[in-house]
Amino acid sequence: MTIADDIGMRADRGLDSSKGINAKAVLYGVLTTIMVVFCILPFILVIVISFGQKVDGAGWVWAFTLANYQRFFVGLLWPDEVTFLYLQQLGYSFYFAIIASVLAVLTALPFTLLLTRLRRSTQAVWLVFILASLSMSEVFIVMGWDILLSNNSGLPKLFEVTGLTQWLKDVGWFQTLRDMGLANPRNVKFKPSSFATILTMSYLVWPYAVILLYPALSRLDPSLSEAARTMGASRWTVTRTVTLPSIRLPLLGTTLLLFVFLLGSYVSVSVFATPDKQTTAVAIYSNIRGSNMDAPFGSAQAVILLISASICLYFGHLLNNKAEAR
Amino acid sequence: MPDLILSGVSKSFGSTRAVEPTDLTFAEGQLTALLGPSGCGKTTLLRMIAGLEDPTRGTIRLGDADITALPAHKRKFGMVFQSFALFPHYTVRENVAYSLTIGGMAKPAALEKAQSLLETVQLSGFGDRRIGELSGGQRQRVAIARALAQEPKVFLLDEPMSALDAKLREEMQVELRLLQQRLKITTIVVTHDQREAMTMADTIVVMSNGRVEQVAPPRDIYHKPANAFVADFIGKANFFDGVYQKGGVKIGNHAVDIPANFAPGSPVRLAIRPESACIVTEPGQNCIAAEISFVRDLGPVKEYHLKSDIGPLIVEYAGTDGVQRVAGDKALVHLPVGALRVYPRVAA
Structure with missing residues (x-):
């Protein structure tokens, strides 16, 4: 060369x-x-x-x-009058999102714990099923719950036909349901109500809760709970003193993530919540795409919702750091 | 404290029999080692004693009380796990005080007792530390203190030394044995390490394939192994397959004199420990001609690997016999009758 x-x-x-x-x-x-x-x-x-x-x-x-x-x-009338309608809507956004995310995590936790104790092949089947359920849109899920909770064809009808409504009246619990807004004079009534809204929102994020908790729970060392049992701890004591403290970080993280996700939930709230309990997400839609035609105010609401979610995530991050430092 | 008695205890997982029907008595205040290779069922047996597994058949009694169906949290047998299973979200002192606080003792009193237990295991200055800040040996001491906090009737340890390095393991074996002797607590240790079992145990239970092969003090286990498995598993042994003839065993063309109760013609396995065989200069009874193939000086002992007509064998000398032998030298190996063991030969 x-x-x-x-x-x-x-x-x-x-x-x-x-x-x-x-x-x-x-x-x-x-x-x-x-x-x-x-x-x-x-x-x-x-x-x-x-x-x-x-x-x-x-x-x-x-x-x-x-x-x-x-x-x-x-409010719009300031400085003549101060109103907190939009802050109230933001409050309801937080209210529904907090309760629904906590409910989803609380119910997903025992299920996921049981899931991790199944055989690997059975776990895989369940996980595939849960992952598949994530492909369903919010509209589809809300439609299903709408039918399930409807007064003429859903659960209220079932209550009436099976005599459960009459039994509730006989034992005196029907009045309690009426006080909670879950019954009319004739029968139980689940929608519109905060109950239906929270239930649907929880259902919506429940598969996410399982998927997010699964890795942490499957890594949980079973000898920790066995050690506690040999030291005299009952199952509940083991859960309270060993299992839950061991997974507090994934629990907090999952709840925060679901909470932020649910802050923007639109369909469940617009279908199931009563008009006085509409959230910021619904108001944003009304302003931007609805009859108000007030995109600037809708955008301001969106920015404030985003900042609120960021503040929550920041506090979650601080809590996380504090827990890790311990 | 009463004896712990296992009667016909067995365990099956589906169609797999993990533990064959077992009868064992763990004498009060004694340390018993469950010794065997991985998968022999020793941990499953320990977990049944702890109440973490239900026996498929059989009963477990503590003295007169039948505790077979008693859940683990009501047995309160202190247990040290292989991974130590220390709670990472508690401090060292809180870990040790765990059984006391959940048992209803006031927290200050529980922490005070935990502190005294930490002193017992020589960790008095470590109470406020997190588990992640401890070394392997320190973690093991915390696990022991935690298991002893509830003053258990029976103390169970599942491979407690397996996570430690060799030097620390030896130290901890002695420490654990001294502690057990001081507390006089009935203790069962699961191990696959024969040295660990020999160091610590009053009695060794050798297990294989879910079966108990031999129950005896360490000395008997070593010098009078009940079968070829025990002879092979505990220490080193030379094995020779042969056929029993009246008064001895015929291996190839050689006959080794050893009286035993076998029918003539029975296939047998002859065993002898390397330190029991010796190289001699004068021919005599049970002397085999051999050639040295390899010499290994291990410091305290010298090991000769030999090829002989009855098969390869190893001879061990403690110290020195004053003769310099090298590979290729011819030698006569003496197999003393008193040191030979004969076992029935079973198909593998």
């Missing part, structure tokens, strides 16, 4: 490597563009629009005003 050949080969190699760098740069460029166009840009647009101005009887115009945020916290 001559020196010239060698130089030629090196040059070729340099060309190949520059081609590799170019391909890499193109790939990064495409990925960055996708991120910017589909994730960051819409997010920035929502923030920018939240400072826009609604035009009475028409749409909205670009502007820079804090009126939408002011309206969220003190």
Whole structure:
């Protein structure tokens, strides 16, 4: 091989490597563009629009005003009158999301614990089934619960036909249900109600709870609970003093994740919640896509909902750090 | 404290028999080692004693009380697990005090008693530490203190030394034995390490394939193994397959004199410990001609690997016999009648 050949080969190699760098740069460029166009840009647009101005009887115009945020916290009539309608909606968002996420985690926990004690093959079947159920949309699930809880064809009818309604009346519990808004003078009535809303929201995220808890629970060392048993701990004491403290971080993480997910829940709330208990997510939809045509205020609500969720996640992170430091 | 008595205890998992029907008595205040290879059923037996597994058949009694159906949390046998199973969310002192606090003792009193137990296991300055901050040996001491906190009638240890390094293991074996002797608590240790069993146990139960092969003090287990399995599993042994003839065993063309109760023509296995065989200069009874193939000086002992007409064998000398032998030397190996054991030969 001559020196010239060698130089030629090196040059070729340099060309190949520059081609590799170019391909890499193109790939990064495409990925960055996708991120910017589909994730960051819409997010920035929502923030920018939240400072826009609604035009009475028409749409909205670009502007820079804090009126939408002011309206969220003190109401439309400020300074003549202070109303907390939108804060109340945010409160209901938290109310439904907290109860539904805690309920989902509490019910998923014993199920997942039992699941981890099954044979591997049985566990796999259950996990596939649960993963498959995640493919069902919120609309589909809510429709199912809507039918199940409907007064004419669902559970109330079953209560009436089987005589359960009459039995509830006989034992005096029917009045309690009426007081809770779960019965009319004739029969039980599950919707619209907070009960139906929370139940559906819990059902919606229950498979996520199982999937998120499963890795931590399957890694749980069974000898820990066995050791506790040999030291005189009953099953409940073992759960209280060994199992739950051992998985407190995954429990907290799962609850937080489901909570944030449920903050944006729209269909369950709009179908099952009473009009006085609508959430921020429903209000956002009404403003942006509904009859209000007030995209700037809807965007401001979305930004505030997002900030609220971020604050919750931050506190969760702090709690997590504190627990890990122990 | 009364004896722990197992009568016909067996355990099956589906169609697999993990423990064959077993009768054992664990004498009060004694340390018994369940010794055997992995999968021989010793841990399953221990777990049945602890109440963590239900026996398929048989009864477990503590003195006169039948505890077969008694759940683990009511037996309160202290147990040390192979992984130590210490609670990572508690401090060392809280771990030790666990059985006391859940048993209803006031927390300050429980922590005080835990502290005194930590002193017993020489960890008095470690009470406030987290489990993650301890070494393997320290964790084991915490696990022992925790199991002893409830003052158990029976103390169970499942392979307690397996997570420790060799040096620490030897130290802990002696420490554990001294502690057990001081507390005079009925103790059962599961181990696959014969050295550990020989160091600690008053009685060794050798198990294989779910069966008890021999129950005897360590010395008898070593010098009078009940069968070829025990002879092979405990220590080292030279084995020679042959056929029993009146007054001896015929191995190939050689006859080894050893009286035993076998019908002539029975297939037998002859065993002798390497330290019981010796290299001699003068021919005599049970002397086999051999050639040294390898010499290994292990410090306290010298090991000769030999090829002979009856098969390969190993001879061990403690110290030195004053003769320098090397590979290739011819030698006469003497198999003393008193050191030979004959077992029936069973198909593998």
